[in-house]
Amino acid sequence: xxxxxxxxxxxxxxxxxxxxxxxxxxxxxxxxxxxxxxxxxxxxxxxxxxxxxxxxxxxxxxxxxxxxxxxxxxxxxxxxxxxxxxxxxxxxxxxxxxxxxxxxxxxxxxxxxxxxxxxxxxxxxxxxxxxxxxxxxxxxxxxxxxxxxxxxxxxxxxxxxxxxxxxxxxxxxxxxxxxxxxxxxxxxxxxxxxxxxxxxxxxxxxxxxxxxxxxxxxxxxxxxxxxxxxxxxxxxxxxxxxxxxxxxxxxxxxxxxxxxxxxxxxxxxxxxxxxxxxxxxxxxxxxxxxxxxxxxxxxxxxxxxxxxxxxxxxxxxxxxxxxxxxxxxxxxxxxxxxxxxxxxxxxxxxxxxxxxxxxxxxxxxxxxxxxxxxxxxxxxxxxxxxxxxxxxxxxxxxxxxxxxxxxxxxxxxxxxxxxxxxxxx
Ligand code: ATP
Numbered sequence: 028x029x030x031x032x033x034x035x036x037x038x039x040x041x042x043x044x045x046x047x048x049x050x051x052x053x054x055x056x057x058x059x060x061x062x063x064x065x066x067x068x069x070x071x072x073x074x075x076x077x078x079x080x081x082x083x084x085x086x087x088x089x090x091x092x093x094x095x096x097x098x099x100x101x102x103x104x105x106x107x108x109x110x111x112x113x114x115x116x117x118x119x120x121x122x123x124x125x126x127x128x129x130x131x132x133x134x135x136x137x138x139x140x141x142x143x144x145x146x147x148x149x150x151x152x153x154x155x156x157x158x159x160x161x162x163x164x165x166x167x168x169x170x171x172x173x174x175x176x177x178x179x180x181x182x183x184x185x186x187x188x189x190x191x192x193x194x195x196x197x198x199x200x201x202x203x204x205x206x207x208x209x210x211x212x213x214x215x216x217x218x219x220x221x222x223x224x225x226x227x228x229x230x231x232x233x234x235x236x237x238x239x240x241x242x243x244x245x246x247x248x249x250x251x252x253x254x255x256x257x258x259x260x261x262x263x264x265x266x267x268x269x270x271x272x273x274x275x276x277x278x279x280x281x282x283x284x285x286x287x288x289x290x291x292x293x294x295x296x297x298x299x300x301x302x303x304x305x306x307x308x309x310x311x312x313x314x315x316x317x318x319x320x321x322x323x324x325x326x327x328x329x330x331x332x333x334x335x336x337x338x339x340x341x342x343x344x345x346x347x348x349x350x351x352x353x354x355x356x357x358x359x360x361x362x363x364x365x366x367x368x369x370x371x372x373x374x375x376x377x378x379x380x381x382x383x384x385x386x387x388x389x390x391x392x393x394x395x396x397x398x399x400x401x402x403x404x405x406x407x408x409x410x411x412x413x414x415x416x417x418x419x420x421x422x423x424x425x426x427x428x429x430x431x432x433x434x435x436x437x438x439x440x441x442x443x444x445x446x447x448x449x450x451x452x
Contacts, residue, residue: 028149028177035164036172038074046081046122049102053085053124054166056098062089065129065148065163065175072159075174075184076214084125086163088148091115091128098126113143130154134199138237141199149177156203157210157222158183158190183219190219197229201238204229204268205246212250212258226266235271243271244331251308257286260311269315273330275323276315285314288380295386296376301394305372309337313344313377321345343374351382361428363388364396401427402438403445413449422448 039047050066057064065086073080087094092108095115099106105118114127131146132154141154152161158180165173174181183190189207197203204226210216218226229235235243250259263269269276289310296303316327324345328338343350350366357363367375367389375389403426405419425448429435435444 030149031176031179031181033174033176033181034172035074035174038077039164039172041077041079042074046083049119049122049124050083050166051168051171052102053098054168054171056101057087057089057094058167058169060089060094060097062087062094063148064088064094064166066166067152067163068155068160071162071164071174072180072184074164075162075181081122082125083122084127085166086127086129086148086151088129091126095124095126098124132199137198137234138201138242148175152177153192155192156196156200156206158188158192159210161192187214187216188219189216189222191222191225194225197225198232198234201229201234202242202246204235204266205250208259208262208266209250209253212255212262213253215255215258230266230268235268240331244333247272247312248308251311256308256311257290260286260315273316273319273323273327275319277318282314285317285380286311288383289314291383292376292379295379299390299393303372303393305376309340309373310376310380312337313340313373314380316341317344317347317377317381319345340371340373340377343370344377347374347377347381351378351385354378354385354388355382357388359432360391360396361431363392364399364431365428367392367396396431399427399431401430401441403441407442407445408449411446411449418452422452 054064065088066083067086068084069080069082070084091113092110092115095108095117096106098104099115099117102117102119104124107116107118109115112127113130114125117124117126128145129148129151130143131150132141132143134141146154148163152163152175155161158178160180161178162180162184163175165171165175178192179190189211191197191203191207207218207222207226211218238246247263250256250263253259264278269278293307293310296305316324319327319341321342324338324341327333328341333341350370353366354363357366375393378385379389401423403423405415405423408419408422409415422445426435426441426445429444430441435441
């Protein structure tokens with residue numbers, strides 16, 4: 028293995044000066060303590076891609092925790108120490124630094140927690156997943172801004188290649204399969220030929236089975252939350268991974284189309300003037316599971332220990348056809364309102380995933396009808412001399428319906444209409 032060094036001080040200019048100053052301070056302190064200090068991982072990878080990534084992962088060739096303590100003291104930061112992992116976090120006003128000792132990792136068995144012992148920077152980079160994530164920039168003053176590259180990560184970044192560092196990588200940690208999919212999707216990269224072979228082999232040997240349901244679902248979620256969920260899903264399909272989530276999880280043309288629709292709907296929702304707050308990845312999950320039966324949803328939710336929120340979104344996706352039929356028939360505003368009332372934003376958007384022709388009605392609901400409220404209340408009915416009872420709710424609903432349909436508008440009109448309803452009754 029040959030160490031290559033490149034000067035990346037120029038590339039570092041896209042990073043905020045306050046961060047550079049902080050890294051320089053840390054580098055000076057490392058010198059004082061006689062350690063080599065590097066920044067590694069996503070920050071470096073993304074910097075070379077001219078992307079800002081403020082995950083500041085520092086590694087120290089020396090005593091990482093001691094270094095973190097001294098740094099926190101000097102910068103007046105908060106310090107959290109994770110002795111079991113040999114790592115520490117220095118929390119400053121607007122950034123945090125993750126600090127670790129450079130180390131070697133051993134995985135006693137597949138998907139286990141690694142055993143670690145201190146190692147060199149080269150060994151620390153070698154324990155990582157892909158060459159593009161195994162780059163470091165030195166921070167000590169005399170070497171500040173030097174990219175340290177042992178495994179041709181820079182070349183792979185330029186070529187757009189995901190390249191595993193060693194043959195046992197995926198047996199040690201099968202979650203790397205999902206990481207490979209995530210990075211390939213995010214950056215539009217290809218797998219290095221040998222890496223692709225190793226991925227297929229690890230999948231054939233069922234390494235994914237070794238992951239606990241929680242970890243497995245976490246990896247799916249992470250991929251769906253990343254920049255290109257559609258491509259991530261296609262990779263899950265291509266490498267036959269969906270089956271690990273559920274036997275019932277089938278893929279077909281319909282699904283392919285729906286996933287594309289999800290991309291479109293998310294774009295549509297984000298462009299809306301009115302701020303719509305929603306959780307995009309849930310739409311992809313709803314799409315993946317939309318053909319499930321109730322039993323299959325139960326089984327899936329139980330296996331992956333889904334929270335009730337997520338479970339209820341998925342359940343609604345099973346009923347979406349009925350909702351759509353009703354919504355299509357709805358002519359009056361009130362009919363639109365009472366079809367959609369109570370649905371969560373992801374559920375409303377999922378209607379559009381299934382049928383984009385309903386945008387007008389969904390927009391009408393989101394932008395106008397959802398906000399409609401009546402001023403009259405049960406108290407007004409009592410004031411008119413009526414005895415409280417379940418019919419109050421019905422009468423008030425009649426008033427609201429009239430308001431939704433534009434038959435009444437002002438508060439006096441509401442009162443008049445309320446009285447009329449009561450008399451009619
Ligand atoms: P993202 O941009 O998605 O956060 P990242 O590469 O910064 O990607 P982190 O999970 O923050 O992801 O990891 C930081 C670094 O730690 C990675 O760049 C990689 O070097 C290493 N790493 C993280 N997870 C693994 C893993 N499962 N196996 C090996 N190395 C890993």
